[in-house]
Amino acid sequence: MNHLRVGETVGILRCNAGVETWGTLAEKAVIPAASIAPIPRDWSLEEMAGAPLVFLTAWQALTQWREPPAPPRAGSVLLVTGASGGVGVASVLLGKSMGLTVAALSRSAEKGARLKHLGADFVFDPNDEDLRKSVNTAIAPKKVDIAVDNVGGALFNQVVAMLGHGGCISVVGRSGGSVPEFNTASLFFRRNRIGGVAVADYTPESAQVTWKGIVERLDKLGKRPVVDSVLPFEEVKAAFARLAQGPMGKVLVKVAG
Numbered sequence: 205m206n207h208l209r210v211g212e213t214v215g216i217l218r219c220n221a222g223v224e225t226w227g228t229l230a231e232k233a234v235i236p237a238a239s240i241a242p243i244p245r246d247w248s249l250e251e252m253a254g255a256p257l258v259f260l261t262a263w264q265a266l267t268q269w270r271e272p273p274a275p276p277r278a279g280s281v282l283l284v285t286g287a288s289g290g291v292g293v294a295s296v297l298l299g300k301s302m303g304l305t306v307a308a309l310s311r312s313a314e315k316g317a318r319l320k321h322l323g324a325d326f327v328f329d330p331n332d333e334d335l336r337k338s339v340n341t342a343i344a345p346k347k348v349d350i351a352v353d354n355v356g357g358a359l360f361n362q363v364v365a366m367l368g369h370g371g372c373i374s375v376v377g378r379s380g381g382s383v384p385e386f387n388t389a390s391l392f393f394r395r396n397r398i399g400g401v402a403v404a405d406y407t408p409e410s411a412q413v414t415w416k417g418i419v420e421r422l423d424k425l426g427k428r429p430v431v432d433s434v435l436p437f438e439e440v441k442a443a444f445a446r447l448a449q450g451p452m453g454k455v456l457v458k459v460a461g
Contacts, residue, residue, distance in 0.1 A: 213243060216241070
């Protein structure tokens, strides 16, 4: 990034600012030049501010099951829990860019309609008593090849049960709490795999390459990151309250005017 100029507006990719060094909810922060990226054409500042972390996370969740890491084979079935959240929306968009059949879970009919507008092929209510049957019927004769799980909790066992042979789950979050009475025998015979994501594994160089590819995919889809709301710094507590309500996309805090 030697072409950076004083006064230029840029975005920040994943780095230690706000994690191991000061930078969260800060008016000023020190960012390594290697973690700076230009704002994509026609994107707003808010779209750029909220996108890199969730899209880099979703990319790792979708690609970590092949060696070397690569998107799932086109036509595979992707199941996304908590699909209206930041990583959930990113997973839906990236899944469509990879030619996957996307099944999204959301409790809200309104959010479900928006997820379909973003490209989800199917949307299901995770509270459906016949969830497994509903999903399996919709995607038949296929099974779920990869799941991006943002929820955990009691839903996790149902996600495992919907996997086909060789199906994998990328664990991103646990908003639903701990998984109760997980039966490891449910993994037998189908060679299923469960793995967590670690966005800190990105080097500045790999993050730049991956981010460039993500932006190109979104551009081809004609889609942009989803921002739920932008609140001023004085209302930061309200921003966290909105986050707890289950927003559609990212909740942002505007620190400086």
